Amino acid sequence: MIFFAELKRRNVVRVGIAYVIVGWLLAQIAEFATLHFGAPDWALKALVAFVILGLPLILVFAWAFELTPEGLKLEKHVDREKSITAQTGRKLDFIIIVVMAIALIYMVADKFIASPETQSESAPTDSRS
Numbered sequence: 001m002i003f004f005a006e007l008k009r010r011n012v013v014r015v016g017i018a019y020v021i022v023g024w025l026l027a028q029i030a031e032f033a034t035l036h037f038g039a040p041d042w043a044l045k046a047l048v049a050f051v052i053l054g055l056p057l058i059l060v061f062a063w064a065f066e067l068t069p070e071g072l073k074l075e076k077h078v079d080r081e082k083s084i085t086a087q088t089g090r091k092l093d094f095i096i097i098v099v100m101a102i103a104l105i106y107m108v109a110d111k112f113i114a115s116p117e118t119q120s121e122s123a124p125t126d127s128r129s
Contacts, residue, residue: 019058019059023051027051
């Protein structure tokens with residue numbers, strides 16, 4: 001349990017959540033772009049692969065470093081009494097909320113704005129009266 005408390009204190013959990021949400025949103029935007037701009041299928045697959053492979057790197061980076069007013073520092077070089085991880089955590093919470101709101105707006109727009117056009121095109125027509 002001490003390990004998980006340390007993960008939370010160092011904001012590793014928040015960084016992971018923010019990364020996953022931003023990665024998902026980027027994949028959704030890339031999917032839209034590949035469909036409408038004729039990009040090859042491998043481009044979307046490559047982006048998703050980079051996002052997935054980047055997650056462990058981001059988590060290790062969040063574990064090892066801390067954002068301070070002077071910039072990034074190794075966590076072991078930051079005095080715990082002067083640590084600003086709580087303030088950084090609040091900023092990460094704000095980023096997560098904003099990106100989730102953007103994702104929600106995207107999903108609602110995709111569901112209610114884009115769907116009626118695609119449904120009318122794919123609806124079977126009955127020539128009988």
